[in-house]
Amino acid sequence: ALSFGFYGVVKKRRPLESTVSLTLETMAPLPLALIFLGYWQVQGTSSMTESIGTMTGLILTGIVTAVPLLLFGFGAQRIPFTWVGFLQFVAPTLSLGLGVLLYHEPFTKTHMVAFTCIWTAAIVFTLNGVWIRKKQLRKVA
Template structure:
């Protein structure tokens, strides 16, 4: 199997796992969303750190920590990123547990378009006409949902915005994906442990107090967080960015089907129209990116 095929399989694996995450969080509906989140943080840190030691990268992790400590801008950028991704995790877990699976799907559909806007705002990246058209069409789709329901789809927007901000903060921090997850969760670890002590004293803790199945699900949440991240990192190293961009829509599409078919969330004509605008925007955006990439490759090959 060549490297590109391996990359595609890794990327597909990552996005399929992210797509079926609602199945996992639904099994923990009886646990408070905040406890699920902080359990995920704690066990992600534990398992990624063990994995790093087992693959012989302990010295690399220590070197990363020393580098971050000596470079305050990167240190605070990563600290900010860890707060934002934790918020993203919480909103997603809460949304799934409170029957907002379709909004979660919408959030990850519109995230790439918001990321493009942030690229223009923070990194002076130029937007093509196709991208501008895509963003406007997607915004219209969100507006349709807002006016039809009488309320802003805040779950979708929070998920999209938080992940886009995370991308901005991480853009200039070059860390290995697994070691990066260990360090990011390390920033939140003291707060997670403090919260656990608090709910223990209040007698509201589910871990070790409900069932062995609940305990195992909370512990394994650390593993299911780390696995797709490692697969994603391996995929991103082996395949072009535009191909990764296409594959990323697997995740919200799986979430969408779970919301409609399995969890029976309402998907009326209005939702279909709104999502259709989002899909149209993504098709225009994705095709334009493929064309831009091929054009750059053609120009580069001619120059050489």
């Protein structure tokens, strides 16, 4: 949560074009990734050279990951930061809904408590924003 929050602040405060930003973000861990790939290749445990299908699949996962990151970077610069934060509640909720409703994953009491706390906080945050906005409008009028 802390690192993603920091990431969001940096994206908002230092706006770069989405493609430039994604390139920089991808290049940062590249040296470490190359070291790991080299180590696994030397050890004989690398999946990269198993087959063309495996290699193609691994490369496509990069593309599938990059597209949402590009869209996030593009969108984060165009909407208020509070909206970005609030929308971060939607993705895990959709994932939970898909898991429970479509894939019949278990939904325990612990899950219910966690999501109740999360959405209660989101509702309190939203109501507080509405209250502050109304207060500001009354001062102007």
